Each structure stands twice: as structure tokens, then as C-alpha cells.
Amino acid sequence: MSRTCLELSQQPVEDLVRWSNDSIQSIIDDDDVNMVWRDVLPECLNTILSHCRITHCGSEMSGIAFQEQCIRTLCQCRWTDKQLVQLTAMFRDMQLPKNDHKQVVNKICSHLIDVQPTTLPPLVLQLLKLCKTYHIEIVLAHLAHYFNIRIYAKLEPPPSDSESTTMEIEDFVQYSTSELNKCLSTCIYHLTQGATDPELIKKHLKLWSKSQLLRSPFLLDLALAISDKGRDFRTASLDVIRCAIEQNILDQQKSKESAWVKSISSPSVDVSSVLKVLITERLSKSQPDTTRHILSQLADRLAGDSIALRQYSDCLYVLCKLTPVSVERCPQLSTIIENCQPTNEYHSAAAVLDAVHPLLSFSTRIRDTIVVVCRKRLYSRDSLHRCLALSGFLSVLRHIKLPRVTTLSNSQDQYSDNMSNYSYLTQITVDVHATQQGTSVNSRVRNEAMCMEVVSILRRCLIQDASVKQLLYSCIYESSKEKLALYEPILELLYEHLSKYLSEHDQSIIQFEKCVQLNATTAVLLEPIGQLLFTIAQYLRNVEEDDLEEILSSQNPDTASAHLKSKLETALTRFTESEQLTAHSSDNGMGLSDLTPESRAKCLKLQQRLQCLEALIGHQILQWTAASTNSANTVNRLYKCYNELLEHTKGSPKLSKKGKVSMNDTKEMRKSQTSQKSQKGEE
Numbered sequence: 001m002s003r004t005c006l007e008l009s010q011q012p013v014e015d016l017v018r019w020s021n022d023s024i025q026s027i028i029d030d031d032d033v034n035m036v037w038r039d040v041l042p043e044c045l046n047t048i049l050s051h052c053r054i055t056h057c058g059s060e061m062s063g064i065a066f067q068e069q070c071i072r073t074l075c076q077c078r079w080t081d082k083q084l085v086q087l088t089a090m091f092r093d094m095q096l097p098k099n100d101h102k103q104v105v106n107k108i109c110s111h112l113i114d115v116q117p118t119t120l121p122p123l124v125l126q127l128l129k130l131c132k133t134y135h136i137e138i139v140l141a142h143l144a145h146y147f148n149i150r151i152y153a154k155l156e157p158p159p160s161d162s163e164s165t166t167m168e169i170e171d172f173v174q175y176s177t178s179e180l181n182k183c184l185s186t187c188i189y190h191l192t193q194g195a196t197d198p199e200l201i202k203k204h205l206k207l208w209s210k211s212q213l214l215r216s217p218f219l220l221d222l223a224l225a226i227s228d229k230g231r232d233f234r235t236a237s238l239d240v241i242r243c244a245i246e247q248n249i250l251d252q253q254k255s256k257e258s259a260w261v262k263s264i265s266s267p268s269v270d271v272s273s274v275l276k277v278l279i280t281e282r283l284s285k286s287q288p289d290t291t292r293h294i295l296s297q298l299a300d301r302l303a304g305d306s307i308a309l310r311q312y313s314d315c316l317y318v319l320c321k322l323t324p325v326s327v328e329r330c331p332q333l334s335t336i337i338e339n340c341q342p343t344n345e346y347h348s349a350a351a352v353l354d355a356v357h358p359l360l361s362f363s364t365r366i367r368d369t370i371v372v373v374c375r376k377r378l379y380s381r382d383s384l385h386r387c388l389a390l391s392g393f394l395s396v397l398r399h400i401k402l403p404r405v406t407t408l409s410n411s412q413d414q415y416s417d418n419m420s421n422y423s424y425l426t427q428i429t430v431d432v433h434a435t436q437q438g439t440s441v442n443s444r445v446r447n448e449a450m451c452m453e454v455v456s457i458l459r460r461c462l463i464q465d466a467s468v469k470q471l472l473y474s475c476i477y478e479s480s481k482e483k484l485a486l487y488e489p490i491l492e493l494l495y496e497h498l499s500k501y502l503s504e505h506d507q508s509i510i511q512f513e514k515c516v517q518l519n520a521t522t523a524v525l526l527e528p529i530g531q532l533l534f535t536i537a538q539y540l541r542n543v544e545e546d547d548l549e550e551i552l553s554s555q556n557p558d559t560a561s562a563h564l565k566s567k568l569e570t571a572l573t574r575f576t577e578s579e580q581l582t583a584h585s586s587d588n589g590m591g592l593s594d595l596t597p598e599s600r601a602k603c604l605k606l607q608q609r610l611q612c613l614e615a616l617i618g619h620q621i622l623q624w625t626a627a628s629t630n631s632a633n634t635v636n637r638l639y640k641c642y643n644e645l646l647e648h649t650k651g652s653p654k655l656s657k658k659g660k661v662s663m664n665d666t667k668e669m670r671k672s673q674t675s676q677k678s679q680k681g682e683e
Contacts, residue, residue, distance in 0.1 A: 011047075013047075013048060013051050013054050014054075014055070016047055017044075017048065017054060017055075017066070019041075019044045020041060020044045020066075020070060023036075023040050023041040023044070024037075024041070024070060024073055024074060027074065027083065027087070028078075030083065035083070035086045038087075038089060038090045041070075041090060042090055042091075042094045043093075045066075045067050045070060045094055045095075046093075046094065048063040048066055048067065049063040049064060049067060049095060050063065051063045054066055067094075068097075071096070071100045071104065072103075074087075074104075075103055075104065075107045079107075079111060081111070081114070081115060081116070084111055084119070085119070085122050085123050085126055087108070088108055088126035088127055089126050089129075091104050092126060092129050092130045098134065101130075101134070102135050102138070105127070105130065105138050105139065106138060108123075108127060108130075109127075109138055109139060109141075109142040112142045112143070112145075113145065113146055113149075115146075116175070117150075117175050117180050117182070117183035118179065118183070120146070120183050121183060121186035121187055124139070124143065124190055124191075125190045127139050128190055128191065128196040129196075132200075136196060136200060136201075136204060137204050137208075140201075140204060140218075140219065140222075143187060143218060144216040144218040144219055147184055147217075147218045148215075148216060148218060150175070150180050151177075151180050151181070152217040152218065184218075184221075188221065188225050191225070191226075192225045192228075192229070198226050198229050198233065201226055202226060202233060202236050205219065205223055205226075205236070206236065208240075210243050210244050211244075211251060213240065214244050214245070214248055214271060214274060217274055220241060220275075223237040223240055223241060224237065224241075248271060272314075291319070291323065291326040291327060292330045292332060294319065295319070295327065295330050295336070296332050298332075299332050299335055299336045299339070302336055302339075302340070302352055303339055303341075309348035309352070310348055310351060313348070313351040313354075313355045314351075316352065316356070317354075317355035317356075320356050320357075320358045320359055321358045324358055324359055324362070324363075327359070328362075328363045328365075333356065333359075333366065334366075334369050336352065337352075337353065337356065337366070337369050337373055340352050340373070340388070341385075342382075342384040342385060342387070342388050345384070346385075346391065349388050350391035350395070353374075353388070353391065353392040354391070354392075354395040356370070357395055357396075357398075357399040360396060360399055360400060361399075361400075361401070367396070370392055370396060371393075371453070371454075371457075374388075374389040374390075374393050375389070376389075377389035377392075378390070378457070378460055378461070383464075383465055383468065386461075386464055386465075387468055387471050390458075390461055390468055390472060391471070393454050393457055393458060394472075394476065394479045395479075396454055397451060397480055397486075398478070398479035400447050400450050400451055402448065402483045402485055402486070448485070451483065451485075452489070455486060455490060455493065456489075458476070458493065459493055462493070462497045466525040466528055469527065469531075469532075470531055473528060473532055473534070474531065476490065476535065477535055477538040481538075487539060490539065491536070491539055494532065494535065494536055494539075495536075498532060498533075498536065500514065501514055501515060501527060510529055510612060512529070512605045512609065513605075514526070514527065515527040515528075515529050515604070516601045516604045516605055516608075518598070520597070521597060522597050522600055523597050523600040523604055525608075528611070529608050529611070529612060530607075530608055530610070530611020530612045530614060530615050531611065533615035533616065533619070534611075534618055536619075537615060537616075537619035537623075538622070540619070540622070541622035541623060606645070606649060609645060610642065610645060610646070613638055613641060613642045613645070614642070617638045617639065617642070620634050620638070621635065
């Protein structure tokens with residue numbers, strides 16, 4: 001065929017026209033397995049261009065007009081995917097005017113969206129060779145659309161909630177992630193390593209719309225790729241990204257100032273999320289060996305300044321969410337968890353422990369590491385370390401998935417006979433429990449065991465200082481509200497603790513003396529009883545009787561939930577009695593501003609009384625339904641008691657009035673002295 005192509009230029013023009021028509025018809029019919037037209041048609045058309053007059057279908061035309069007609073016919077016919085690469089190479093060998101060139105490039109790019117990832121790189125290579133002079137912006141736009149749909153649109157991390165998993169339904173796509181990432185890497189390689197002029201890429205990146213650049217992560221990825229070509233490229237690429245970010249901020253400000261601008265503007269772009277995905281996740285997926293290096297760098301940063309810790313914990317979350325398998329096998333992750341230390345506060349370190357929660361659904365090693373580390377921190381002398389440990393346990397409890405309505409009694413009975421001396425996670429794994437009894441273990445049993453282990457560990461937090469208890473009370477409901485099967489053990493835990501401060505046989509409704517410890521120099525809060533009551537109220541809300549019977553496995557009618565309801569209602573009734581409240585709070589306003597330990601203790605008790613009233617008001621509102629008859633009156637009485645207690649805390653105004661009188665007397669004395677001096681001067 002190569003010899004034939006060399007001889008085509010010597011053939012008569014009528015034969016060349018016939019060869020051209022046959023080649024075009026072969027493309028339309030797709031009946032040439034060897035695709036001979038790829039070499040024949042360019043040679044024929046290039047030779048025909050040199051003739052001023054040719055005869056085609058009985059009419060005379062120029063060679064240029066004949067080529068335009070051939071190009072128009074080819075662009076109007078239907079192409080198959082297997083023809084695209086050869087067709088692009090064929091057009092590359094033709095002498096195309098600019099208009100015909102644009103028509104051909106648009107026709108080829110219209111097929112890009114349906115091309116398989118394995119076929120796209122060679123097609124892109126031929127397209128870049130075809131567009132060395134102009135129209136490369138069309139190729140970049142279609143490539144950006146291709147990868148935005150298949151890769152970048154699915155890289156945004158989902159909301160961090162208890163229902164999130166490491167694999168969503170959208171992940172089951174036609175092509176695997178590895179195929180798409182290899183395709184992306186190869187295309188970027190062709191764009192940056194000689195298939196086209198990097199100066200041309202840099203020029204078109206500068207000309208791209210700033211407001212749309214952040215909506216095309218592929219172009220940002222390309223800008224970062226060509227930044228390695230030299231200092232000028234690095235400066236140009238970073239300037240393009242900076243200008244795009246500035247334009248995005250400016251557009252957001254204009255949208256806030258004008259409703260009309262907001263209505264015509266596209267939705268704002270989360271710049272941090274886009275850049276995090278490009279810098280971390282893309283690199284880790286396309287080059288799995290870099291995951292270990294990235295985690296090593298993160299470990300060094302996380303061990304540094306706590307002020308900048310939050311952004312690195314967010315980066316760790318992105319890696320764990322989008323590349324769980326690559327991250328889980330790296331030993332650096334265990335090092336990050338073990339070296340997690342609080343400095344001035346524990347929230348930044350707690351964010352690091354929470355960042356690895358996407359791995360909890362399948363990695364027993366990470367779960368065991370977190371439990372062991374948090375259990376060790378729970379026995380620390382430093383309150384910040386204990387709060388960090390509790391945050392880790394609550395994060396585990398929040399992100400482990402359980403069936404919404406189930407009971408744990410069967411799984412507990414299954415393991416209670418021979419394994420009562422073992423911990424579910426830290427001493428022996430759940431798999432061993434199951435295999436010793438000859439049963440297979442599944443994720444539901446493993447998750448139930450994990451949750452039961454965490455709840456049993458949380459009992460230790462109830463003997464810690466007040467800051468640990470406050471964190472427990474404020475977060476435990478949000479961590480377990482979707483796990484109805486855990487309500488019974490948690491309510492039982494809270495009831496046993498509440499019984500230490502609330503007694504039905506005592507005149508005092510709540511023993512506030514036990515909530516405060518009086519020392520020689522100050523008074524310390526031991527139990528935030530108000531937050532405890534509100535936590536119980538949260539668990540008692542919106543639980544129907546049928547659901548309660550299904551959740552609670554005990555056959556004893558005096559269940560933990562029934563006990564707590566009775567205690568809470570009793571406390572509510574006694575606390576709303578005005579005579580009893582007056583008897584206990586008649587001297588609340590005396591000595592609160594003193595610096596003595598007794599005054600500090602009185603202030604703490606008063607704060608707890610007010611918080612208890614707030615909790616009981618909240619309980620009534622949470623239990624308020626359409627069938628409630630006395631809830632409004634009860635809330636009104638509690639609110640009046642709350643205001644009455646606040647009035648009793650106000651100091652007596654006598655001192656201020658006395659001060660005002662003394663000031664007035666002093667002024668009168670000064671006036672009289674001045675008048676006497678003036679009279680003596682006149683004499």
C-alpha cells in the first residue's frame with residue numbers, strides 16, 4: 001500500500017477522483033477492515049488540490065471545492081468508535097483550510113464523550129497533532145467535559161454523617177476508577193510532553209474564562225502539570241489559578257450584594273474542596289506509591305502547630321474517604337493516630353481521629369488502634385487527654401452503622417457464656433468469638449460488638465471530672481440517635497448515674513450538695529446535673545410504646561427507660577412546686593459575689609438549678625404532642641420558677657441607694673462651703 005500511495009500522484013485526475021469517492025464510500029459503509037482509506041484519501045486529495053479544474057458527477061469544479069465537498073460529506077456521515085483514531089490521523093495528513101479544520105475537529109470531539117478510556121489516549125494524541133496550529137481550545141473543552149463527568153464530579157467528599165460509607169451506588173459505573181485515572185494521566189502526559197507545544201497550552205489557559213476555570217478541574221490539573229516545565233510555566237500556571245480564585249470570591253461578593261446577579265450567576269465553587277481533590281486524591285489514585293509519602297508528610301504536619309492542624313486533618317479525611325484501600329495499608333496512619341496529642345485544646349486533635357472514620361467500616365486494624373489509643377488516654381491525669389479519648393470513642397460510635405431497629409440481646413447471649421472475661425475489641429477480636437462457637441461472623445455482628453464495647457467504655461467517663469461529663473452529655477445523643485438498639489444500655493447507664501443524685505425518698509428533689517465539691521480555697525463542679533437531665537430527655541423523646549417494647553429486651557416491666565421516665569417526671573413534679581422551691585432558694589441572692597469558697601459553691605449550685613429548670617422545660621417541649629393536655633401549663637409554671645429563681649439571685653438595692661445619698665450629701669456640703677467662702681471675701 002505504501003508503494004501504491006507513492007504512485008498516486010502520477011495517476012490521472014479522473015482516477016484520483018474515483019479513488020477518493022471509493023474511499024469515502026468505504027468509510028461510510030465501514031467495510032474496510034484494513035482501513036486502506038487512511039493513507040489513500042489524503043494522498044488523492046492533496047494531489048487533486050493542485051488541479052484547477054476537475055470533473056465530478058458531470059460537473060466541473062476546482063480541486064479546493066472538491067476537497068470541501070469531500071470533507072462536508074465525511075462530517076455528515078456517521079463514524080464508529082474504531083474509526084476515530086484512523087480518521088483523525090487521516091485528517092492530519094490533509095491540507096485543510098481553517099474553516100474545514102474547525103469543522104473536522106468539532107466532528108471528532110463530538111464523539112469524545114462516548115469513547116472508552118482505553119481508546120481515548122491514542123485519539124487525544126492524534127487530535128493534538130491535528131491541532132498543533134489552532135483549535136486546540138476545542139479539544140481542551142471537550143476533554144474537560146469528559147473527565148468532569150467521569151472523575152471530578154464524583155470526587156467531592158459527601159457530608160460527614162453516620163450513614164456515609166466508603167462505597168456509594170454511583171461508584172458502580174461502566175468503567176473502573178483505575179481505568180479512568182490511567183486514561184487521565186496518559187492524556188495529561190500527551191498534553192505536556194511534546195505532543196503539543198506547552199506554550200500553546202499556557203496561552204489558552206490564560207485566555208480561558210476566569211469564572212469558569214474553577215468549574216473545570218481538568219484545566220486546573222493541566223495547569224499544575226505544566227508548572228513543572230520551568231519557572232515561567234510555574235508562574236503563569238499559579239497566576240491563572242490565583243486569578244480564578246480571586247474572580248470566584250468577587251462573584252460571590254456580587255451575588256450577596258445583588259439578587260439579580262445571584263439569579264444569573266452559576267452556583268459558587270468550593271475552592272478548597274477542588275484544590276484538595278486535585279492535590280491529594282488524584283495523586284494518590286494515579287500513583288498509589290505516593291500515598292505513603294503523603295501520609296508521612298501529613299504525620300509531620302499534624303505533629304506541629306495546632307493552629308494549622310485543622311487543614312491537615314481535612315486533607316487526611318479526603319484521603320481516607322476517596323482512597324481507603326491505599327491509605328489503610330500504610331503504617332504511617334497508625335503512627336498518626338498514636339501520636340495524636342492535645343495542646344491548648346483537644347478539638348484539633350479530635351478532628352484527626354474523626355478524619356479516619358471512613359476506614360472503620362472495613363479495617364479492624366484501624367478500629368483496634370483507635371480503641372487502644374483512646375482507652376489509654378482515658379486514664380490520663382490531664383483532662384484534655386481524657387476529652388480527646390472520649391471524642392474518639394464518640395466518633396467511633398457515631399460512624400459505625402447499625403440496623404435502625406434491632407436488639408442486641410441475641411448477640412449478647414451468644415457470647416456471654418464463654419467469653420464474659422474478654423473485651424470485644426482490645427483483648428480478642430470478634431472473629432475469634434464467632435469461630436469458637438462454630439458460627440460465621442458478619443459485619444452486623446462485628447458492628448454490634450463494636451458499639452457495645454464503646455458503650456461499656458463510656459461508663460468510665462461518668463467518674464471523670466465535669467469537663468469530660470459535659471462533653472459526654474452534649475454529644476452522646478447525636479452519636480447514637482439513629483441506633484435505637486443502643487438506647488437500653490445507654491439509658492441504663494444514665495439511670496444508674498442519675499440515681500446517685502436523685503432520690504424519691506428525699507425531700508430535696510436533686511441533691512445539689514453532691515454535685516459540688518467544696519475545697520479550702522475554692523469550689524469545683526463535680527456533676528453537670530442539668531445536662532444529664534437534658535440528655536435523658538433527648539433519649540425519651542419521640543419513642544412510641546411499640547418501639548420501646550421492641551427495643552428493650554428485658555421482660556421486667558420496670559425497665560431502665562420506665563425507671564428514668566418515672567424519676568424524671570417525679571423530679572419535674574416536685575421541682576415545680578412553688579413552696580418547695582421557695583424553701584430551698586430563699587437565700588440564693590445572698591453572698592454570691594463574695595470571693596469565698598462557700599460563695600463559689602453557692603453559685604455553682606444555683607447554675608445547676610437553672611440548668612435543671614431549662615432541661616425540664618426542654619423535656620416538656622420534646623414530649624409535647626397533639627394529645628398533650630397539661631404541657632403548656634407545666635412549661636409556664638417552670639418558666640415562672642426560673643424567673644423567680646433569677647429574681648432571688650439579684651442583690652439588694654439598698655447599698656446603691658445609700659451610695660447615691662452619700663454622694664448627694666457630699667455635693668451639698670461642697671456647695672455650702674463655697675458659699676461661705678464667697679461671703680467672707682465680700683466682707
